[in-house]
Amino acid sequence: MKKSINQALNEQVALEAESSHIYLSMASWAEKNSYHGVANFLYQHSDEERIHMLKLIRFINEREGVAIIPPIKQPKENFKNLSEIFQSVLDHEIYVTNEINKLVEITLKEKDFTTHHFLQWYVSEQLEEEALARQINDRLKLIGNDKMGYYIFDRDLGNIDNALHANETKDK
Ligand code: OFO
Secondary structure, three states: OOHHHHHHHHHHHHHHHHHHHHHHHHHHHHHHOOOHHHHHHHHHHHHHHHHHHHHHHHHHHHOOOOOOOOOOOOOOOOOOOHHHHHHHHHHHHHHHHHHHHHHHHHHHHOOOHHHHHHHHHHHHHHHHHHHHHHHHHHHHHHHOOOHHHHHHHHHHHHHHHHHHHHHHHHHO
16 A cells, blocks of 8 residues: 555544544533433444544555554533534534545545545445434524424434434445
């Protein structure tokens, strides 16, 4: 594996690890604030980001590169409300998509078609995650200040999570 590709993949390893930590912190806040459906969803999301990191590490090793296990900076631990959390999730996912796109561009420049092919899984994953984050934000905007709406939102998010996860395990 070329050094430039190895380095770019390691940067993505670090970003997946950071994503996992960010969602873990959000999950913990939600749990403390009695949003148990939201907490489940975010704990699961955090686990998925860790799996994305592992997938990269194992790919780097398989292709005889050097995987660097990164230090992770402490994420924010306090949030105003669920809208702040899910707007941050969407912003973060958009950022990750851009980073994946840059990575794909590097593989084309370096003519590394194996890594290019491997990264297509991440491209599709980002598409799904961004769409879901947008849906959730739209739903929160509709709820506005309706307390009952938050109760139902929390309950439904726990169910979305189960349905999604059933699909994901099918894919892997
Ligand atoms: Fe790693 O899937 Fe989004 O960030």
